[in-house]
Amino acid sequence: MELRSVLVIACGAIARELVRVRDTNGWDHLEIQCLPANLHNSPEKIPGAVSDRIESEKHRFERIFVAYADCGTAGALDKALVGTGAERIPGAHCYEFFAGSDVFFGLADEEVGSFYLTDFLVRHFERLVITGLGLDRHPELASSYFANYKRVVYLAQTKSARLQSLAEAHAKRLGLEYKYVYRGDGPLTAALIPSLKKPDDPACGKTAGSKI
Amino acid sequence: MSDQYDDIVLAELSDEELIEQMHDDLYDGLADEVAEGTQIFLNRGWEASRVLDEALVAGMTIVGVDFRDGILFVPEVLMAANAMKAGMALLRPILADTGAKPIGKMVIGTVKGDIHDIGKNLVGMMMEGAGFEVIDLGINVEADTFAAALVEHRPDLLGMSALLTTTMPYMQVVIDTLKERGLRDKATVLVGGAPLNEEFCEAIGADAYCRDAAVAVETAKEFVRGTA
Numbered sequence: 001m002e003l004r005s006v007l008v009i010a011c012g013a014i015a016r017e018l019v020r021v022r023d024t025n026g027w028d029h030l031e032i033q034c035l036p037a038n039l040h041n042s043p044e045k046i047p048g049a050v051s052d053r054i055e056s057e058k059h060r061f062e063r064i065f066v067a068y069a070d071c072g073t074a075g076a077l078d079k080a081l082v083g084t085g086a087e088r089i090p091g092a093h094c095y096e097f098f099a100g101s102d103v104f105f106g107l108a109d110e111e112v113g114s115f116y117l118t119d120f121l122v123r124h125f126e127r128l129v130i131t132g133l134g135l136d137r138h139p140e141l142a143s144s145y146f147a148n149y150k151r152v153v154y155l156a157q158t159k160s161a162r163l164q165s166l167a168e169a170h171a172k173r174l175g176l177e178y179k180y181v182y183r184g185d186g187p188l189t190a191a192l193i194p195s196l197k198k199p200d201d202p203a204c205g206k207t208a209g210s211k212i
Numbered sequence: 213m214s215d216q217y218d219d220i221v222l223a224e225l226s227d228e229e230l231i232e233q234m235h236d237d238l239y240d241g242l243a244d245e246v247a248e249g250t251q252i253f254l255n256r257g258w259e260a261s262r263v264l265d266e267a268l269v270a271g272m273t274i275v276g277v278d279f280r281d282g283i284l285f286v287p288e289v290l291m292a293a294n295a296m297k298a299g300m301a302l303l304r305p306i307l308a309d310t311g312a313k314p315i316g317k318m319v320i321g322t323v324k325g326d327i328h329d330i331g332k333n334l335v336g337m338m339m340e341g342a343g344f345e346v347i348d349l350g351i352n353v354e355a356d357t358f359a360a361a362l363v364e365h366r367p368d369l370l371g372m373s374a375l376l377t378t379t380m381p382y383m384q385v386v387i388d389t390l391k392e393r394g395l396r397d398k399a400t401v402l403v404g405g406a407p408l409n410e411e412f413c414e415a416i417g418a419d420a421y422c423r424d425a426a427v428a429v430e431t432a433k434e435f436v437r438g439t440a
Contacts, residue, residue: 043407074377074407092378112352113327134287138241141290148327148351 005029006196007060009053009086010067011046012037013120014094014188017157018067021189027196032067033057037120040094041132043072047080054084065195069093089191094118098155100187107181113150115176119157122167129170142174151177157185222249227256231267234299238271239278241291243298250299260306261343268299269341276338276426286330293334300337314345316436319361319399320371321349323382328375331405331425335371338425339432344369355382355389362395368436371428372418374405384416400435404428 010018012034022030035049046068054064066088070077081088091097095116096104107114121128130136133145152171156163164180171178222245225233230249237245246268253263275292278284284292318339322332329351336346347365349357362370370390374380383403390396396417403413404422413421420440422428434440 070377072377072407074380074409074412092376108325112325134285134290138287138291141287144290144294144330148329 008032047076097191156182234267235271243295246295247298260303315343317345317367318369319367321353322351326379332373334425355386370399
């Protein structure tokens with residue numbers, strides 16, 4: 001059986017951005033498979049889910065890349081990858097690779113009480129933030145969760161006016177100030193290039209296939 | 213609470229029934245009912261410490277166990293904690309007036325760079341409920357502040373909390389600062405927070421990792437008794 005080139009096992013919360021980066025850069029040697037985005041709220045389940053996918057797919061690919069950062073696993077994801085040959089995106093979490101490390105840590109230094117949203121989280125705020133934190137059932141808990149936050153920072157991957165308006169409304173709903181920081185796909189692309197850029201070997205492009 | 217319980221009059225329940233009902237009300241996060249039950253026991257002449265132990269702490273212990281076992285989730289635990297807080301608000305002044313000596317003293321805080329305090333507050337409340345004096349340094353606490361608090365308050369225990377993988381390494385900075393200033397042996401260092409584990413605790417040279425508030429209380433008791 002001919003092996004495909006590279007499998008990217010990705011967090012569903014960055015699926016759109018990954019596909020866009022792949023298509024923009026002509027990285028057609030990548031097949032992207034996503035795990036459920038709600039693992040974002042249960043990081044302890046990420047290493048097992050990634051390991052299971054590696055195990056089930058490793059025989060089909062020459063190489064596997066994991067499109068997660070540490071994502072709250074406190075090193076457990078790295079441990080799960082030991083011996084698999086798979087790499088992951090550097091950094092602590094998606095906010096870091098969407099912003100770029102310097103920008104992210106600058107924002108955190110500027111205001112430690114920053115609650116970050118990405119395009120995905122703006123779109124799915126109701127499910128992942130409101131329902132995920134139980135605020136649909138207990139709206140009075142918002143003051144417990146967000147007491148120490150001062151602002152919402154929307155790290156935007158696109159310049160969508162609709163999403164900006166939604167993000168601002170989310171900030172207002174939480175009673176927080178709002179800051180818009182457009183970063184586009186540049187920082188994510190930069191984080192992926194070392195591992196995923198299309199090799200010079202022309203054969204790498206021939207085996208491409210994609211689930212997305 | 214479902215409609216079938218709407219007609220329960222707490223004041224008409226026996227002590228035993230009321231304790232059980234308060235455990236249920238804590239579990240369901242019903243702050244008004246927990247406060248009412250607390251007041252009823254005080255009116256019946258119960259010592260505040262007994263109400264605290266048998267109604268509130270015992271009820272929160274059930275919540276803690278079910279959280280650990282994946283039956284309850286953070287929102288429900290928060291609701292229960294708020295309910296316990298309502299009962300504690302009635303008991304705290306009475307307990308303070310009794311002049312009872314605390315079984316130990318703890319300085320607690322969320323480390324620098326981190327503003328998450330739900331777990332830390334829960335630990336503080338449970339420690340207080342267990343008879344400890346708790347000095348809460350708040351959130352985003354610098355190593356200097358922890359060190360100064362050790363000198364000022366001379367606690368038996370220092371508790372550090374972090375929710376983020378990016379901030380938990382700061383616990384090492386705090387411990388190193390304590391060592392540099394000759395303070396490391398002055399207090400038992402307990403650490404906790406969602407991304408932590410035993411291995412991390414050992415790596416940074418803390419004394420114990422506490423996976424939840426109930427474990428923190430038991431661990432603290434063992435250390436002050438000298439049985440850890």
